Ligand SMILES: [Zn+2]
């Protein structure tokens with residue numbers, strides 16, 4: 001047991017220890033509310049299990065809901081609970097029960113920022129689903145730093161499911177379990193509770209999906225073919241259902257009984273030809289994921305986990321300024337403080353970051369100093385990012401500024417870069433932030449760029465500071481104003497949905513007017529607003 005009352009260990013399971021992974025296929029009744037049953041669910045076993053963990057231990061829990069329907073009951077149960085992050089990937093509520101699960105449902109009070117909703121377009125297929133999932137889950141789990149993962153594996157996301165419009169094959173469903181398993185081992189010492197959930201193609205999808213999940217958890221190889229005995233037993237039952245449906249042309253927009261009974265775990269690709277609107281569906285899903293990233297993933301974590309499609313037109317520019325791996329040293333400067341001298345260095349190469357260690361107070365974004373170190377190392381390795389550090393002569397990092405190509409949300413705009421800054425809680429009030437930011441942004445090359453810094457109140461770790469988000473907002477505004485940043489009014493829901501949120505922008509001296517106009521027109525006419 002560790003200090004939080006949780007068992008330690010990192011393996012899937014072992015003889016002597018209790019297993020690290022638990023599977024309850026009959027669970028995952030995610031729609032039930034505290035005082036009412038809903039959507040085939042009488043009791044919400046997921047919520048009860050999480051509530052038990054909160055009572056019995058000091059653990060933080062991330063709940064990941066892969067069912068095609070929004071996990072409304074679990075979200076509601078922990079909507080103002082900062083120890084639980086609920087993440088639901090589901091078909092948009094525009095057409096499907098229970099109708100909730102909008103991106104802007106982000107939690108309430110102390111739980112603000114810890115409810116994550118990813119509403120996907122009807123007829124979303126494997127590749128788009130995986131792209132969205134991969135661009136969000138690792139970054140969210142790293143930044144929340146949970147101790148346990150509870151996941152719901154409703155397999156009604158499958159193209160054959162009669163109740164929903166998502167269009168995954170077994171490949172997409174397998175990707176869900178693999179990422180949950182990977183995240184459990186990477187961030188939670190293997191602690192993983194997997195639950196069943198929905199799934200209404202009882203013969204062709206549910207048995208395959210949950211056998212696959214069990215094989216994933218217990219690390220057993222899947223056979224090339226489904227057992228002959230099983231096919232012989234269940235194929236007639238499915239045929240009877242298919243015959244009943246033969247008179248109906250479509251069920252929920254899907255052609256009824258369109259395929260054979262499967263004989264393998266994998267779906268044959270020819271059974272699922274590309275959906276007619278594949279491109280526009282993928283595009284809309286990508287915009288949704290971009291908004292979720294912008295809203296709920298802290299900026300430097302976004303920089304360390306760029307989405308796959310993000311490509312800076314200025315890739316290589318940072319390398320030109322300071323060739324990595326060469327002997328060209330970073331620029332450096334000495335800053336004298338009451339606590340001793342600090343060394344400031346820009347364009348820090350990974351080899352330098354590896355040699356340094358983070359001060360215990362440097363953990364606003366990754367919550368644990370060792371993960372913050374990993375994060376900074378990843379940022380240092382990225383060709384799209386520049387990392388400026390303040391460290392002690394002994395090698396303790398106490399402050400960082402990252403400069404990174406703007407995330408997917410700013411797609412279509414050129415030369416837009418995001419700036420973030422963090423100073424260790426143990427080194428605040430010494431003026432380090434001002435000097436470090438000035439040092440990081442003083443190169444003339446940066447005058448070709450539009451720089452912005454975004455402050456969302458739920459990203460700010462203001463508890464330890466003993467100040468309100470509003471006060472913190474003032475401090476950030478003043479800090480960035482010292483480097484020519486101006487607060488901008490915007491219709492971006494990121495900013496406009498909370499009084500303490502802020503967008504600060506500096507348009508470089510060499511930026512042409514057309515580019516600047518394009519940027520300002522975007523932040524004042526958010527294409528996103530028309531969708532909500
Ligand atoms: Zn495992």
Ligand SMILES: [Zn+2]
Pocket residue numbers: 067068069154156197198199
């Ligand atoms: Zn469902």
